[in-house]
Amino acid sequence: MKTISVLSKKGGVGKTLTSIGVAQVLGEAGHTVALLDRDPEGTATSWAYNAQEAGTALPYRVVGPMQATTIGAVDFLIVDTPPNDKRTLQDTAKQSEVLLVPLLPGSGEVDRLEETVTALSEVTLPDGVQLGFVLNRLENDGVSRAMPDALAQLGYPVVAHVRKSVDYQRSFGGLIPGHLLAPFREALNELGVKA
Template sequence: MRITICNVKGGTGKTTSAIMLAAAAHAAGHTARVLDADPQGSASDWAAIAEDAGDALPFDVVPVNARSLARRSSAPEVDWEIVDCPPGMPAVINAAIDAADAVIIPTCPSGIEVARMWETLDLVGHRPAAVLLTSAQLGTRTLRDTQEALADQEVSVFSNVIPQRQQIKMSWGRRPAWPWHGYDGVLTEIEKELR
């Protein structure tokens, strides 16, 4: 299954979500691969730093671009192939969406983040898509208001919310480890919907 993680806005947790989802998939006994479609190469850097530290990621991270995404087989040879998209690059984002079985739109529960989420939702109308709330302060009015607003607009939203945690922020450049902070639940939700 190929999952594209995209949002036209930067800083929403796309790369972290891609790596954490692949790590959670691997921990659950699945094969995984991350396709790094962001020219900044953050996912590739993450993998290289972890490998240099002697604790390599348990899955490959492969740089790709719009052209190579368009040429990829519709059936990846791994259980989970996760595409990490750049912000604000329509050609790459569109190619990644077209190559996907489903799209995850990571969004922080705040006004500007949700406003930019609508632009991304407009791009993915032809693929199954759901919003993943990331960096959320659990139990806050902001989170509740965001969830209610998305429900009122009938937006598909993962029931698992990724909390704002120092452990998640500190995982960059390291091999992620349990706890998965909801990413394992996101995989389960996708499997129930698409498999």
């Protein structure tokens, strides 16, 4: 089993979207996938619940911390995490082979990454852990265009570029449309995870 976690101290940056996107890519590729929702807000859990109510079959299972022991043998465990919870962030990171950190465009957003990076640096991560940043909600403006360079200067590897699209919002409770999955596939590719 490979554990891929999606982390940030900041809320609203796309942790749940990235978790769901990665889970869908891997699930559609035929792997067995469980998404562990460690956020008490339960956004990923609601996503799966709504999908079930609508009769949409998701190619992955979403479980809360209470059902973590029922996950069993899966190829991939994706962990979605809450914002503003350093303990859960660090605890999750320690048990992960791949860490994805989404962020939004804006210089303030880059500054705020430091909190997440510091939290990660305070714990011993598994040998060979892979870290990648997911640029989310990119638009056609100077702020978005400045992001890749800003991160490169800090030495933060960007593994995916996700455009701002209302279709991501609309996919809540269902499947993300195929053409919007490319960035999540890109992230896995960049980090050497075979989808």
